[in-house]
Amino acid sequence: xxxxxxxxxxxxxxxxxxxxxxxxxxxxxxxxxxxxxxxxxxxxxxxxxxxxxxxxxxxxxxxxxxxxxxxxxxxxxxxxxxxxxxxxxxxxxxxxxxxxxxxxxxxxxxx
Amino acid sequence: xxxxxxxxxxxxxxxxxxxxxxxxxxxxxxxxxxxxxxxxxxxxxxxxxxxxxxxxxxxxxxxxxxxxxxxxxxxxxxxxxxxxxxxxxxxxxxxxxxxxxxxxxxxxxxxx
Numbered sequence: 001x002x003x004x005x006x007x008x009x010x011x012x013x014x015x016x017x018x019x020x021x022x023x024x025x026x027x028x029x030x031x032x033x034x035x036x037x038x039x040x041x042x043x044x045x046x047x048x049x050x051x052x053x054x055x056x057x058x059x060x061x062x063x064x065x066x067x068x069x070x071x072x073x074x075x076x077x078x079x080x081x082x083x084x085x086x087x088x089x090x091x092x093x094x095x096x097x098x099x100x101x102x103x104x105x106x107x108x109x110x111x
Numbered sequence: 112x113x114x115x116x117x118x119x120x121x122x123x124x125x126x127x128x129x130x131x132x133x134x135x136x137x138x139x140x141x142x143x144x145x146x147x148x149x150x151x152x153x154x155x156x157x158x159x160x161x162x163x164x165x166x167x168x169x170x171x172x173x174x175x176x177x178x179x180x181x182x183x184x185x186x187x188x189x190x191x192x193x194x195x196x197x198x199x200x201x202x203x204x205x206x207x208x209x210x211x212x213x214x215x216x217x218x219x220x221x222x223x
Contacts, residue, residue: 043213056210091154100211102154
């Protein structure tokens with residue numbers, strides 16, 4: 001079965017820099033999600049995206065975060081000014097038949 | 112605050128035994144429940160979904176749901192060393208756009 005892909009697999013950045021994480025979901029699906037997992041902690045919901053609009057966001061998803069689907073395929077998460085505490089695994093997920101399937105994740109390291 | 116609780120473990124079982132993983136959730140109106148497996152450094156992999164009270168079986172895995180007790184469990188029969196991983200319980204709470212709330216996970220260790 002086709003899988004969600006994410007790039008890059010690992011991103012290292014300096015504090016204060018902008019990063020863009022990319023997700024390529026299976027086409028023709030409408031529901032997408034971003035989650036993050038800080039090392040040793042729970043998987044946390046960030047934002048859901050339905051029909052090219054944000055449908056729900058968590059308290060974590062503040063003004064430094066944004067999501068887009070710029071070209072109808074790739075789905076991006078942008079962090080405008082990274083902080084040390086943004087270091088985590090970031091997963092995108094797509095919903096198929098009420099189930100969510102996760103991509104392999106991007107490990108973000110903020111120095 | 113909508114929460115999902117799991118025993119962090121580790122749960123250690125011998126190869127061939129049944130592993131029993133448990134999860135409780137706070138929102139009585141929740142409708143959808145999921146078990147994911149996560150190997151170290153990897154993404155969550157969906158194992159089972161369950162929506163109705165009772166048991167749902169898929170191969171060596173059985174999910175059990177009791178909405179009155181707000182309790183969901185996962186049984187793994189004939190446990191194998193390759194089943195050693197962290198098992199995450201996730202709940203789709205009522206009123207949201209299907210966002211998942213995850214428990215902290217239970218680490219399972221199957222020893223030969």
